[in-house]
Amino acid sequence: xxxxxxxxxxxxxxxxxxxxxIPSSRFLCARMLSRVDWANAGVIVELGPGTGVFTQAILQKxxxxxRYLLVERDPQFRAVLRDRFPEVPIREEAxxxxxxxxxxxxGKADVIISxxxxxIFPETLRTGILDQIQSVLAPGGLFITFQxxxxxxxxxxxxxxxxxxxxxxxxxxxxxIYTCRNG
Numbered sequence: 001x002x003x004x005x006x007x008x009x010x011x012x013x014x015x016x017x018x019x020x021x022i023p024s025s026r027f028l029c030a031r032m033l034s035r036v037d038w039a040n041a042g043v044i045v046e047l048g049p050g051t052g053v054f055t056q057a058i059l060q061k062x063x064x065x066x067r068y069l070l071v072e073r074d075p076q077f078r079a080v081l082r083d084r085f086p087e088v089p090i091r092e093e094a095x096x097x098x099x100x101x102x103x104x105x106x107g108k109a110d111v112i113i114s115x116x117x118x119x120i121f122p123e124t125l126r127t128g129i130l131d132q133i134q135s136v137l138a139p140g141g142l143f144i145t146f147q148x149x150x151x152x153x154x155x156x157x158x159x160x161x162x163x164x165x166x167x168x169x170x171x172x173x174x175x176x177i178y179t180c181r182n183g
Contacts, residue, residue, distance in 0.1 A: 027170035028177070029057050032113065032144050035179050036061070041110040044068045045101075045136070047094050047129075048115035051080050058113065059085065067106050071097060095125070097132040108138035114145035118152050126155075134159060139183040146175040156180050 033054070038061045049055045049070050062068060070090045072078050081090055091100045094116065101109070112133055118126050133143055143160065145152075153176075156163045160180035167176050 025168075025171040026053070028146060028168050028175050029054050031166065031168050032146060032177055032179075033057055033061060035144060036111050036113075036142060038062060042066050043101075043106050043109045043111075043138070045071065045097070045109045045112045046114070047071050047097075047112065047133075048073075048117070049081060050074075050077050050115055052084050054113055054115065055081065055085055055088065059088070067104075069100065069104065069106065071100070094129045095132060097129075098135050101136050108141065109136050110138050110141050112137060112141070112143045114143070116145065117147075118145070119147055119149055130155070130159060134182065137182040141182045143180040143182065144178065145180075146171075146177050148173050148175055150176060152178065 041062065042065070044058060044062055044066055046054060046058065046069070049072050055070065058068065068088055070081060070085070070088055071092070071094050072081060072090060073092055073094070078090055078092070081088070089104065101107070114133075116129065118129070121129070137143055150165070153163070153165060156178050161183055162181040164179045165176060166179070168174060
């Protein structure tokens with residue numbers, strides 16, 4: 001209930017930046033993370049973790065030696081994440097993803113999980129973030145995101161060699177899941 005209230009307040013305060021009034025469901029989380037080869041994921045990035053629904057699951061699944069980075073713009077969500085996951089580094093801007101990864105000497109990302117609401121972003125922001133994602137994703141790496149419409153599908157298909165689209169009705173609202181492979 002506390003996460004719901006945080007999401008609702010942030011959605012009302014910044015509807016152009018927060019894409020939902022409630023956190024993602026465990027069903028959406030499980031479906032998205034089921035595509036990841038956790039044994040071979042050495043560098044994991046999560047964009048837009050909100051209050052950490054995916055973060056908690058990723059921490060349980062990732063290898064002990066895997067490097068993990070969160071990128072969350074909203075200061076209230078960052079405060080929640082710092083309290084819940086003090087061991088995980090958090091940065092602020094997805095548009096600086098390449099810079100952060102270079103500063104942290106992470107190399108390329110094997111997996112990027114995103115909860116960013118691309119559909120409500122201005123085109124320049126959406127394009128810039130997707131450019132950053134492509135620039136840091138390892139060959140064969142996965143970019144997995146969800147959206148509430150098919151609006152992003154053609155753009156992802158133009159950018160990635162393989163894009164699989166799934167759907168889960170067990171989320172509010174129901175969500176489309178894009179699993180994109182780089183190379």
